[in-house]
Amino acid sequence: MNHDTLLDREVAGLGGTTMGTTWGVRLSVRRGRDLHGLHAGIQATLDDVVAQMSNWEADSDISRYNRAARGTLQRLPTGFAHVMSVALEVAQASQGAFDPTLGPMVALWGFGASRGPMRVPSDAERAATATRVGWCRLVWDAGSRELLQPGGMELDLSAIAKGYGVDAVAAYLRHAGVEAALVEVGGELYGYGDKPDGQPWRVLVESAPEEDLASELPPRVLTLRDLAVATSGDRWHHFDANDERYSHTFDPRLRRPVPRAPAAVTVAAADTTRADAWATAMTVLGPEQGLALAERLQLAVRFLARDAGGLRESMSSAFEALLEATA
16 A cells, blocks of 8 residues: 555544443545445444344244244344354363353353343253253254254353354454454453554454453553454443342353353454354363363463452463463
């Protein structure tokens, strides 16, 4: 791109709401370009994700699957099918630390679309609900995009759908001829291309949750050049009972919220769908198990965990390499 072309471009910002949160896009465009069409296209793209994968919408594809009769095959639309394939990929690779079938358990504790009171259910309630949970019960044919409803199964893709929404918007923008953009949905990010000044998109990785602002951890900055970043942790949705904090992130293996969840887990990956799912899986696994798996799979992961001395940072070698590339 020559100097004259650079002068003819600027960074514009667009934003809106989706999936119970906000979205924002910064994009490199020709000066004076009418952005109404792009804004409408982005919103329509995200509305389509909601129509397919929102548990809050009674007529969504996922809600129809959750209501389907035992033994029926449900053909999923393309986006939903892609997310299901990635969800099962991460579920298997994490040995069940990520599980897209946790809907009934999430509802039992009062999280998610059920909007019930947040509470600690009895052991009997948990045992009964556990019979309706388990990603291994899913029978999925990626070729035909058909998913068997084994009976009582309720999918919950809230830990991966926002990431897919980011990827869907980025794909739309590329198709619309936008050469560079930074896309964000509910804190999940993806950047591609360079800004008009020739510089890549750079983002500050979360340094500390609000209650830990006294932390002296150094700022961590990543360059997002065809790279996604997703963050999970205990700061967003939780409740306290019996002198314990219960996070909105569930450990599928324990059928309960993650005990002593990390303050924040950040995952960088080539696509936001996988980054989002792995951020949840790593939150469940915790720093010790999570970093061991990240090294085996060459995943870029950073943990912020609380201990007696405050926040403790640890990261995989792949994440360290990204920081070094940005420095």
